[in-house]
Amino acid sequence: MELSVVIPTLNGRDHLAAGLDTLAALVPDAEIVVVNGPSTDGTTGMVRDRDDVDVLVEVSTRTENVARNAGLEAATGDVVAFLRYDLVVESSWLDGLRDGLADAPVVTGPTHRTLGGGMTTEESERRTVGSREVTYFNGGNVAFRRRVVDALDGFDEYLETGGDRDAAHRLAALDYDVAWRPGMGVRREYSADGGVATDDRGAEFRALAYRLVKNYGVRPAVATGTTRRAVRDAVSAGRDVLRGDLDPTEWFATGRAVVGGVARGAADGLIARVKDRSPARNPHGVSDRSDRAVARYDWR
Known part of the structure; x- marks a missing residue:
């Protein structure tokens, strides 16, 4: 397995640095692709000073799905994982990923959140919509076999939120299974209130x-x-x-x-x-345009 890890980030230098440190220690052989932008907190300089990032892509659009697709274009692995910049992989993450891919072409796992009163986690979420059995996944902690994410044409860039749930519906339409592995865990540390939700x-x-x-x-x-x-x-x-x-x-x-x-x-x-009448249902995917990146630094 040749693994690429795509990490979209926006003004998250310190969290990103912690995540990259953990990846370097626990997943040293992965190709690391950071998609930045447009950040104003020195993220570019921090990433360029590291020797454990293979590709840095700078984008001008502050949309996570644009960043995901830009990273997908730069990644070369036959397995592509997507991680949020503020999540840290746990020691069992890589083993959980490998185990899940043995059963399904897409694998995800839980996010453990550290709160003031202890630790919370999440379970696998599945729902029947029409005739489809849809397994949702965490877009900040998921890995795809390359052929599958290519069949989806990446993520739908129309969506500013919910791009992972949209992809889950399209995976079900294409009859691709999603495996859930508790071992493929990531961790996020919060203040006591547990984070801030969107009000829009x-x-x-x-x-x-x-x-x-x-x-x-x-x-x-x-x-x-x-x-x-x-x-x-x-x-x-x-x-x-x-x-x-x-x-x-x-x-x-x-x-x-x-x-x-x-x-x-x-x-x-x-x-x-x-x-887009095809099963991919993605008129705003990777193939829709080729001008996402405004700069690219490649150290491979």
Whole structure:
């Protein structure tokens, strides 16, 4: 197995350095591809001063899927892993990856989060959507056999969030299995609150509607699932209003953003479905353009 590890990063110099140190110690034979940008914290200089990074790709678009695809273009291994810059692989990571690839062409594992009160982790997530059995994976800790990620044409660059979940639907459509290996663990350390979630509900629901319509078309099940989630979130926010934890005007503004996001995402998903009728369903993938990188440093 020739392993390439692609690490997208943006203004994460110190976390990235810790992750690279661990990879150098535990996965010394892997090809390391860092996709940076556009960072302003000295990441470029730090990476160029190291001798354990094989390729540094500088991109100008602050979108994770663009960075993933730029790294995929630079990687040469027959297995390509994607890691978040702020995650550190654990000692069993490589063995878990190898074991999973013996059973499936895609393998993922848990993220262990260190909180003030201890450690949390996650389990494998699987769901039936239409006639497909979809196994979701962590886009910051996943490895693909090269032929499989090429069949997907990489990640969908329309999506600013949820690119890994979109890829999971497309893997299911192509009948590729995803293996889960607890040994393929990564670790992230947080402050006591456990991290910060995004507040852009409009963007979140636009991505949800887009990927469902693109992958499944306009079906009652798609509309029902999206509506159910929107209603659930609205009810939860309504309780916050009644408790005084959320201003009513903010609740209404969020509702408008969700409705607008769903409408736009569904329309764009339908256009994308028409543009790419193949099982890959990826009109905004690697093959869509070749101008992602603004600079490239190759020390191989």
